[in-house]
Amino acid sequence: MAQVLRRRGRIQVKLDSRERDALLRILGELQPTLQTNLGRPPRAYDDPQMQAEYDRWVRPDVERGREADVAVVRDSLEAGEDTLPLTEAQALAWLRAFNHLRLAAGGILGIEEDGWETTLDERARRRPEYGVLMALGYLQEELVAALES
Amino acid sequence: MATSTVPAPVRDPERKERVDREFGWNVVVWNDPVTLMTYVVLVLRHLYGYDHETAARLMLQVHNEGRAVVATQPREQAEVTVARLHAFGLQATLAQP
Numbered sequence: 001m002a003q004v005l006r007r008r009g010r011i012q013v014k015l016d017s018r019e020r021d022a023l024l025r026i027l028g029e030l031q032p033t034l035q036t037n038l039g040r041p042p043r044a045y046d047d048p049q050m051q052a053e054y055d056r057w058v059r060p061d062v063e064r065g066r067e068a069d070v071a072v073v074r075d076s077l078e079a080g081e082d083t084l085p086l087t088e089a090q091a092l093a094w095l096r097a098f099n100h101l102r103l104a105a106g107g108i109l110g111i112e113e114d115g116w117e118t119t120l121d122e123r124a125r126r127r128p129e130y131g132v133l134m135a136l137g138y139l140q141e142e143l144v145a146a147l148e149s
Numbered sequence: 150m151a152t153s154t155v156p157a158p159v160r161d162p163e164r165k166e167r168v169d170r171e172f173g174w175n176v177v178v179w180n181d182p183v184t185l186m187t188y189v190v191l192v193l194r195h196l197y198g199y200d201h202e203t204a205a206r207l208m209l210q211v212h213n214e215g216r217a218v219v220a221t222q223p224r225e226q227a228e229v230t231v232a233r234l235h236a237f238g239l240q241a242t243l244a245q246p
Binding site for chain 1 (some may be wrong): 156180181182183184185187188190191194195201212231232235237238240241242243244
């Protein structure tokens with residue numbers, strides 16, 4: 001099972017080839033739909049004029065950053081190693097990418113309220129996006145624990 | 150002996166309003182049902198340098214009350230951190246108190 005360790009200040013992600021392939025498949029399937037499945041673009045201001053300026057000058061950078069974070073994860077996975085050493089910056093990129101992918105999966109599943117972990121019906125739990133939510137959530141918890149240790 | 154050359158303070162309500170507008174922007178983080186609590190704590194610690202206790206208290210306020218003011222900063226700085234919060238996938242807005 002996937003594991004994240006911190007040894008002598010360095011973060012190591014241990015993933016076998018099956019787990020790496022599964023993650024690459026998730027990236028391939030969900031990344032193109034991120035824009036749609038993340039719902040409306042992030043709002044920064046109530047004021048429409050200020051929001052329009054934010055959309056024009058800041059949001060493109062946020063979106064480019066999201067693409068770059070997913071690329072960091074893909075590059076690490078495509079190296080084909082069972083143990084992937086990550087710098088702290090790379091670990092943060094993994095966390096950000098996983099969060100966007102989880103939000104997209106949550107959007108596909110129609111999750112809008114807290115408590116979905118116990119209330120989601122059986123049909124939703126059988127969908128692949130539910131597996132994505134749980135698997136990436138596990139890896140996020142592991143990465144957070146490694147970064148906090 | 151030299152006398153003081155410091156000018157007497159001038160009351161200028163417009164200036165005060167301008168200063169408030171530029172320096173008093175709240176960064177508000179909103180609850181979402183998918184993002185992990187531990188991740189929110191890590192993001193707040195990473196972006197603002199909070200200790201674990203402060204970041205955890207703010208995260209719980211977001212979770213329980215739906216939102217929390219996580220910082221008050223000059224507008225430009227607040228906008229940069231809101232963009233970084235968006236990059237982390239958190240819902241965040243700027244608001245004047």
